[in-house]
Amino acid sequence: MKFFLSIMIIISTVHFSFAGEKKLTIEDAWTRPVVLENRPSAVYFTINNEANEPDKLIKVVSALAKRIEMHTHKNQDGVMKMIQVKDIPVAANSKLKVEPGGYHLMVFGLSMKFSQGDEFPLVLKFANAGRVPVVAKVMKKAPTQMDHSNHMDHSKM
Numbered sequence: 001m002k003f004f005l006s007i008m009i010i011i012s013t014v015h016f017s018f019a020g021e022k023k024l025t026i027e028d029a030w031t032r033p034v035v036l037e038n039r040p041s042a043v044y045f046t047i048n049n050e051a052n053e054p055d056k057l058i059k060v061v062s063a064l065a066k067r068i069e070m071h072t073h074k075n076q077d078g079v080m081k082m083i084q085v086k087d088i089p090v091a092a093n094s095k096l097k098v099e100p101g102g103y104h105l106m107v108f109g110l111s112m113k114f115s116q117g118d119e120f121p122l123v124l125k126f127a128n129a130g131r132v133p134v135v136a137k138v139m140k141k142a143p144t145q146m147d148h149s150n151h152m153d154h155s156k157m
Contacts, residue, residue, distance in 0.1 A: 023051035024129035029136040043105040057088040062122035066109025
């Protein structure tokens with residue numbers, strides 16, 4: 001009986017140690033400045049799904065917006081049109097860019113203006129990963145990954 005109890009304690013400890021690991025993260029969340037209240041805005045970011053299972057973004061909320069919709073662009077009869085989607089699928093072990101011209105979030109009914117340097121808090125709800133809090137930075141253009149490949153080696157100075 002003690003052996004069985006010991007095994008159960010070990011199993012439950014292992015389960016809890018893995019439960020805290022983040023298998024899905026959000027990188028480089030940003031939105032453009034909004035100069036007029038109640039004007040729509042868009043939010044962009046990269047979803048990094050390190051889980052072995054696919055997931056999907058199913059809902060987005062923010063205390064600063066009346067509603068947030070998920071959209072994409074589709075070519076219909078030679079014309080690119082923005083359409084609302086019910087979710088944004090993310091393949092297992094992959095990254096998905098939520099960016100201009102593709103999947104993105106449309107924000108309606110903002111309760112304030114956004115200036116460069118402000119932050120826009122929102123919560124992304126995924127089917128498997130659950131709630132993921134995010135803070136989008138207000139920027140005039142998308143953040144870029146700095147390329148240091150052409151820089152000199154400063155360690156030898």
